Amino acid sequence: MNFPFYIARRYLFSKKSTHVINLISFISAVGVAVATMALVVTLSVFNGFHDLVASFLTAFDPQIEVVPAQGKTAPADDPILTKIRTLPEVDVATECVEDQAMAIYNGNQAMVMIKGVDDNFDQLTHINDIVYGDGEFSLHAANLEYGTVGIRLADQLGMSADWEGFMNIYAPRREGQLDMMNPTEGFVEDSLISPGVVFSVRNGRYDRNYILTSIGFARRLFGQQGMLSQLELRLKPGSDLDAVKAEMREIAGSKYRVLDRMEQQADTFKIMKIEKFIAYIILTFILVVACFNIIGSLSMLIIDKKNDVVTLRNMGATDKQITRIFLLEGRMISVIGAIAGILLGLLLCWLQQEYGLVALGRSSGSFVVDAYPVSVHPEDIVIVFITVIAVGFVSVWYPVRYFAKRLINN
Structure with a gap:
């Protein structure tokens, strides 16, 4: 069994001596999940408008x-x-x-x-x-x-x-x-x-x-x-x-x-792609902010597990393994948030497709469609997952190494 992963998993799901650490860890995962869900839903709505416009043009433009x-x-x-x-x-x-x-x-x-x-x-x-x-x-x-x-x-x-x-x-x-x-x-x-x-x-x-x-x-x-x-x-x-x-x-x-x-409609679709990319960038920045909660949670966990670190070193754990324990915990929070956010985003997209929860106008028939169109593209889901994991991994790498090093040296 991977020793750092085993310890990180126990730290993530076990009760801490200070209950606020559990709460902050939960909030961190929720923050990542909400940002991920927003990415999935927003990109799917842009896809919906793209497909809607394309469907109109097929009636007039040649193949x-x-x-x-x-x-x-x-x-x-x-x-x-x-x-x-x-x-x-x-x-x-x-x-x-x-x-x-x-x-x-x-x-x-x-x-x-x-x-x-x-x-x-x-x-x-x-x-x-x-x-x-x-x-x-x-x-x-x-x-x-x-x-x-x-x-x-x-x-x-x-x-x-x-x-x-x-x-x-x-x-x-x-x-x-x-x-x-x-x-x-x-x-x-x-x-x-x-x-x-x-x-x-x-x-x-x-x-x-x-x-x-x-x-x-x-x-x-x-x-x-x-x-x-x-x-x-x-x-x-x-x-x-x-x-x-x-x-x-x-x-x-x-x-x-x-x-x-x-x-034939290159200008129209290029503008839509630019708008979609800008929305993706903005929501990625929001995701970065959400990942700061993970840093706070890990910082408090490192302090809380100070005595455990001493025990682990006496048992033969290397400094690299101890640092990896806390890195893995931060990454596990990112993965859990990413998976939960994608599942919630897909659920919201399905509900919008089936029931039109968010309408475009107050009265039916005001627009071409009554509700926001949604189209889930698999490649977008892959991009969102990779983005969340990458942002989560990068955001915890330096803070964890810094705090773990200070704890180990003390």
Whole structure:
């Protein structure tokens, strides 16, 4: 049996001559457990928001997007793009033309993003799951061009889902010079009508700015015949996303960038990761403060066991073994607190998932979800456990060695 561990375990669970030492040891373990629980719960809540945002984007963003590395557009018949879209793993490929324009409806105007897509856009994304109204998602019929507007943009322009009349769209001409005597000649004007629905991605970037229409309309408006802004792809079920993406990047070389959903929203997810990391750092500092209780407990224990130290030395225990006894006790408190805190944190996460104990708003429906979303990631639990153990071990190392050395020398 490990002699220092055996003695440390007896010291931890046995009654001390001064009962306050037991109390401080208990408080130390509770402090570590509470800080650990806070780490587990906080990181899981950030994971919940991350997964929630990602779930919204899957209804609008393609599984893979290929965009020019330089400039806004590229030829639609580029052999590189043709080779990518004809890969056996590709199920649906949609050409898109996207650019800024000005929309005017009933005297209300807004700068918008016109996104022209192919007729198979509803096969590429889950757009039909996020449209609302009495009509259905459509891009054109005969010579009529439809415009499906983001729900917040529709509100800004004073529209209903089934708005009447025409919405005028203006985009600057790409060729020629602007005649200041007749500035309207410097713009291309076209119009859209309502398909009877609006879309809601629950993301301000799309809901407040985007209008979906046919790619033919967008190409005429922006003077981009035969061009595309991005090639959007959906893979066949069961395809290895990472492997296919790597193959596409090899084909694309330096001419195109191949992006998955997370990379398409890199700024959004980067901000969320930074916020999560900052929360982790702050809570780790709180954990460090909690570990000071362990130092106090061990300091009093070392003084309380002064006579035991003399007995142990007479029995042949070395100074290193005696110091290790108190180090192990501090580490055992850290381990107990870490395990208890992780179990409590997982319990709270489960209760939040099942019952929504902490609501986002006072009234139901005020937010996208009624309660804080929670998602437990195993790697976060491992990181939390390692962090607690590391902080606990480091925090007691120097104080224990210092006090034990003084006690032994006396």
